[in-house]
Amino acid sequence: MNSILEGFRKGITLIFGLNSEVLEILRLSLWVSIVATSIAVLIGVPLGSIIAIKKFPFKKIVIALVNTGMGLPPVVVGLFVVLFLSRNGPLGFLRWLYTPKGMVLAQVIIATPIITGLSLAAVQSVDPRFYQQILSLGATTRQSICVLVREIRLAILAAVIAGFGSIISEVGAVMMVGGNIKGQTRVLTTATVLETNMGNFDIAIALGLILLTMSFMVNLALTFIQQGRGRQR
Amino acid sequence: MIKIESLKLSFPGRLDFLIDELSIEEGRISAIIGPNGAGKTTLLNIIALFQKPDHGSIRIWGEDILKIRDKLNFRRKISFVFSQPYLINRTVYDNVVLPLRLRGIRGTQAVDEMLDLFKIGRLKNNTASTLSQGEKHRVSLARAFVTRPRLVLLDEPFLSLDARFKESLIDDLRRIISLNKITAIFVTQDHFEALALSDTIAVMMNGKILQMSSPEDIFTRPASREAADFVGVETIIEGLISKKEDNLCFIKVREKVLEAVSAYSEGDDVFICIRPEDVTVSKHMDTNSARNHFKAVIINIEPWRLEYKVSLDCGFNLIASVTAQSVKSLDLRAGGEVIASFKATAVHLIRRKAQDDRI
Numbered sequence: 001m002n003s004i005l006e007g008f009r010k011g012i013t014l015i016f017g018l019n020s021e022v023l024e025i026l027r028l029s030l031w032v033s034i035v036a037t038s039i040a041v042l043i044g045v046p047l048g049s050i051i052a053i054k055k056f057p058f059k060k061i062v063i064a065l066v067n068t069g070m071g072l073p074p075v076v077v078g079l080f081v082v083l084f085l086s087r088n089g090p091l092g093f094l095r096w097l098y099t100p101k102g103m104v105l106a107q108v109i110i111a112t113p114i115i116t117g118l119s120l121a122a123v124q125s126v127d128p129r130f131y132q133q134i135l136s137l138g139a140t141t142r143q144s145i146c147v148l149v150r151e152i153r154l155a156i157l158a159a160v161i162a163g164f165g166s167i168i169s170e171v172g173a174v175m176m177v178g179g180n181i182k183g184q185t186r187v188l189t190t191a192t193v194l195e196t197n198m199g200n201f202d203i204a205i206a207l208g209l210i211l212l213t214m215s216f217m218v219n220l221a222l223t224f225i226q227q228g229r230g231r232q233r
Numbered sequence: 234m235i236k237i238e239s240l241k242l243s244f245p246g247r248l249d250f251l252i253d254e255l256s257i258e259e260g261r262i263s264a265i266i267g268p269n270g271a272g273k274t275t276l277l278n279i280i281a282l283f284q285k286p287d288h289g290s291i292r293i294w295g296e297d298i299l300k301i302r303d304k305l306n307f308r309r310k311i312s313f314v315f316s317q318p319y320l321i322n323r324t325v326y327d328n329v330v331l332p333l334r335l336r337g338i339r340g341t342q343a344v345d346e347m348l349d350l351f352k353i354g355r356l357k358n359n360t361a362s363t364l365s366q367g368e369k370h371r372v373s374l375a376r377a378f379v380t381r382p383r384l385v386l387l388d389e390p391f392l393s394l395d396a397r398f399k400e401s402l403i404d405d406l407r408r409i410i411s412l413n414k415i416t417a418i419f420v421t422q423d424h425f426e427a428l429a430l431s432d433t434i435a436v437m438m439n440g441k442i443l444q445m446s447s448p449e450d451i452f453t454r455p456a457s458r459e460a461a462d463f464v465g466v467e468t469i470i471e472g473l474i475s476k477k478e479d480n481l482c483f484i485k486v487r488e489k490v491l492e493a494v495s496a497y498s499e500g501d502d503v504f505i506c507i508r509p510e511d512v513t514v515s516k517h518m519d520t521n522s523a524r525n526h527f528k529a530v531i532i533n534i535e536p537w538r539l540e541y542k543v544s545l546d547c548g549f550n551l552i553a554s555v556t557a558q559s560v561k562s563l564d565l566r567a568g569g570e571v572i573a574s575f576k577a578t579a580v581h582l583i584r585r586k587a588q589d590d591r592i
Contacts, residue, residue: 116558129315132283137332137376140305147331186507 002157003201004169010202011209021029021183022038026210029187032174036107037164045156049117049145052188053131066120074106078176081106085177090102098179098228103187106173111163117233122152157226188214235384235416240289247265250275250440252289257433263405264431265442267449268420268463271439273420277386280418281313293384305473308564312382316389317505318373321363328361329375341507347375350409358559367398375400378409385410387419391426395579403429424452424465436460453508454581461506461583467542467552468507471585474499481577489548492524493580502585511579512553514543515570516563523574527551531569541565545573 005024014022051062083089085105096102127146135145149156171189178185180194188211195204235257242250250272257263265273278284280291282304290297295590320328321369327349333340348354351371355363362370370390377385378487390406391399407430410417421427427434435445444456455461461469472491476483477499483550484491484505497503518526527547534543541560545551551573555565565571 105433127319129317130319132281133313133315133319134282134283136308136310136311138305140333140335145333147321 005099007201007205007218011076011204011206014203014206015210022207022210023187024183025188025191025207026214028100028217030188030214031209032107033105033164033167036104036111036167037160039104039108040111040115040163040167041160043108044115044159045119045149046145047112048116048121048159049123050141051116052120053141053145063120066113066117070117072110072113073172074110074170077171078107078173081109081173081177094184097116097177098181100185103174103178103185106177107170107217108168110170110173111167114166115159115163118144118162119156122155122159123148125155126152127186149176154226157222161222161226164218164222165215166209170220174179187204235418236290236292237336238290238292240276240279240286240291242279242284242286252276252285252442255435255445257416257418259416261432262410262417262419262430263433263435264419264421264426264427264448265437266427266463267437268422271437273437274438275335276437277313277388277418279556281386281494282307285297298330304427309316309380310379310382311386312380313386313559314388315371316392318369319363320369320372320376322361324358324360325356325372326358327365328377332376332380336380338407340403343379343456344375347379350378351375351405351441367394367402370394370398370402374406376521378413378415383416385415387417389421390419391421391423399426400429406430408470425482428452436463438463440572455506456583458504458583461504465508466506466581467509467519467554468505468550470505470549472503472505474501474503474582482582484580484582486549489527491580494577494583495582495583496582497584501582504583504585506581506583507579509542509552509554512545512551512573512575513574514545514555514559514563515563516552516571518572522576525580526572526574529571529573531567531571532563533567534565545571547573554563 029076042126048066051059051066067125078105081102084095085094085102086092096105131144131148135149135210169189171193174187175190176186178187178190180190190202192207192211195201195207237252237255240250240252244250265276267273275284279286280298281296286299286317289299291299298307321331326344330340333343345354348357351374353368353371353375355370361369361372372569374390380493385570391402394402403426419427419431431448433445434448436443436451438459443460444451451460452464455466456466458469466494470486471484474482474497475485475490480494480496482493482495484493484503486505491505493505513523529545529547529551532544532546534541537554540554540556543553543555543565545553553573559565563571
């Protein structure tokens with residue numbers, strides 16, 4: 001028990017004495033997760049909306065696939081991204097293995113199905129007549145999706161928050177694809193794992209607290225956008 | 234002219250939607266009335282290209298719209314008002330300007346005009362969710378008319394409105410539609426809405442158009458037994474034309490003989506249709522001009538709309554609508570005897586075909 005308290009005490013001093021190494025880890029963590037979330041949103045929200053709106057053969061199977069994707073095991077994603085990015089893999093020429101770009105790729109693969117699936121469910125929960133009404137006002141498919149997404153932005157931002165959550169907390173895939181290289185691909189989660197394994201609990205606790213704080217700040221910002229002009233029903 | 238030909242759409246487990254022929258005049262308001270599930274909304278959905286029929290054609294402005302590829306371009310020339318307003322949860326202004334924005338048009342002035350026309354100018358900056366149901370309907374109508382459409386489809390636009398709101402909205406709507414020479418197709422189950430708003434009425438039942446005619450014809454001269462039943466003809470009885478003198482038919486119903494003006498000939502089997510408002514009830518044999526007088530026993534009296542519905546037995550069943558005042562002054566009560574009279578011109582005949590006997 002004492003060691004835990006001691007860890008917290010040391011951890012908190014470490015946080016306030018942010019050294020450049022910790023700052024670098026924090027910066028990279030933020031960069032990877034924000035870029036990956038943004039890409040996943042740009043793909044997932046329109047994709048989910050289109051799957052929800054359009055009628056096409058095997059729609060149910062497609063939805064089942066998306067839903068399966070929402071629970072993709074990160075280590076499996078990590079494995080395949082490593083295989084694809086490795087020197088002899090099909091995407092080896094990109095030289096993305098053990099780089100932040102590779103980590104972003106893995107995170108996008110993890111988060112996109114989550115955001116797609118939740119957007120899909122959100123759009124499907126809208127009365128189909130509402131969508132037809134927008135179309136009959138003269139909207140193109142793209143315009144109608146914009147109107148619709150704006151109308152259900154609470155649910156869509158919940159999808160974004162879930163996607164961000166899956167990325168910021170993820171450790172398996174970034175470890176495999178990034179390699180946890182100090183100063184290059186070390187992020188808060190992988191650094192926490194490393195320090196814990198090495199028995200540096202105080203540093204691990206400090207990193208864990210920073211991770212939690214950062215996650216809270218980003219979610220706070222998203223929630224402010226979501227609840228924004230508090231005029232929702 | 235909008236011409237619909239051999240339009241067919243099958244629904245599993247239900248009667249087919251089938252319109253052999255329907256012409257809708259431009260610049261006028263055509264109502265389509267019929268009970269729930271008659272196919273009225275399906276017709277609008279097909280015209281708005283939301284539902285694809287199995288076959289058929291709809292020619293609008295010289296083009297078969299079922300064949301056009303550019304749905305967007307066609308939809309931008311029409312407007313569709315749903316029975317629910319389906320507003321976006323932003324201000325009234327944002328809602329009304331939306332169709333213009335979607336077309337890339339700036340239209341502050343057009344929006345203000347519409348807001349004034351539908352008397353919602355003062356609500357311009359209110360959020361949709363704060364509006365009453367009646368106000369939401371007005372916003373939805375303003376939004377539909379702001380693009381100056383050539384054709385407007387109205388699907389029970391007054392469904393959940395109270396009577397007073399409905400009346401003023403119908404007045405406004407009629408004015409706006411006729412002012413702008415818009416073609417409107419208006420779907421409703423409500424006879425009074427149809428009468429108040431439309432130039433022509435089509436009766437639709439079980440996926441088919443039974444009759445299309447002027448409002449007066451529809452209500453006083455229905456073309457079939459089902460149509461008569463739907464438009465509020467309370468007395469529909471079977472009879473046989475036993476004699477004819479000029480236009481005057483003598484129709485035998487059981488032991489009695491009714492007189493009616495009709496073009497049908499002697500020996501025709503007919504349905505006799507009498508609207509309840511055309512039947513007069515009195516205590517003594519009047520000397521009024523009505524040719525049909527029958528002694529009747531009152532079977533039942535019940536409140537009906539603002540009046541009373543009096544069921545009579547005069548050898549055949551006859552239903553009359555009587556004002557509350559008359560019920561009181563004539564002291565009408567079940568079991569009492571009265572004289573029921575109606576004019577020969579108030580009796581409408583429908584020729585009975587063999588197939589009608591099955592109904």
